[in-house]
Amino acid sequence: xxxxxxxxxxxxxxxxxxxxxxxxxxxxxxxxxxxxxxxxxxxxxxxxxxxxxxxxxxxxxxxxxxx
Numbered sequence: 086x087x088x089x090x091x092x093x094x095x096x097x098x099x100x101x102x103x104x105x106x107x108x109x110x111x112x113x114x115x116x117x118x119x120x121x122x123x124x125x126x127x128x129x130x131x132x133x134x135x136x137x138x139x140x141x142x143x144x145x146x147x148x149x150x151x152x
Contacts, residue, residue, distance in 0.1 A: 088152070094145045098138060105134045 112127035 091145060091148055091152075094141055094148065098141050098145070101134055101138045101141065105131060105138070108134065 108127050108130050112124045115124035115127065
């Protein structure tokens with residue numbers, strides 16, 4: 086695999102981290118609102134993004150091993 090693939094995965098990881106921060110801020114605001122169900126949904130999104138980040142980390146590690 087090429088270094089451009091590693092760079093692409095690195096960019097995707099950064100984007101997921103940014104999304105997770107934004108979702109976290111939203112969920113915090115809704116946790117204390119009259120609509121906590123929204124916070125629950127957003128927490129689910131956070132968990133999914135964290136799982137996606139871990140999967141990208143593993144893919145990046147595997148590509149690094151191939152290089």
